[in-house]
Amino acid sequence: MAYHNLTLVQSNVDNKTYSEIRSAWEVSDESLASDWPQKLSFAAIADITGIDKETVRRSVKKLEEQGWVAIEQKTGISYNPSKINQDKLIGV
Numbered sequence: 001m002a003y004h005n006l007t008l009v010q011s012n013v014d015n016k017t018y019s020e021i022r023s024a025w026e027v028s029d030e031s032l033a034s035d036w037p038q039k040l041s042f043a044a045i046a047d048i049t050g051i052d053k054e055t056v057r058r059s060v061k062k063l064e065e066q067g068w069v070a071i072e073q074k075t076g077i078s079y080n081p082s083k084i085n086q087d088k089l090i091g092v
Contacts, residue, residue: 039076 013020042060046053060077063069067082081089 040078041076045077 042053042057045051045060046056049056051059060069060071064071067085068079070078070080072078
């Protein structure tokens with residue numbers, strides 16, 4: 001999910017330098033999310049990974065409870081870490 005998000009962010013960043021892409025990813029800009037054409041679903045994750053769809057659903061639900069992802073009917077599953085989780089990733 002994080003790689004999917006990073007790929008979508010990269011496609012929406014004008015300047016393709018690593019630092020610009022990483023900055024856009026860390027901001028988790030909602031205006032970019034509304035423009036993303038792709039929707040990540042439980043079935044898509046299952047197809048990509050080869051993991052059973054029900055196992056994917058349970059795992060993603062757990063990640064949602066822990067504040068790592070958001071699940072919306074309109075936008076699908078998106079990498080959307082809480083402030084605490086984002087700080088863990090960037091070493092703050």
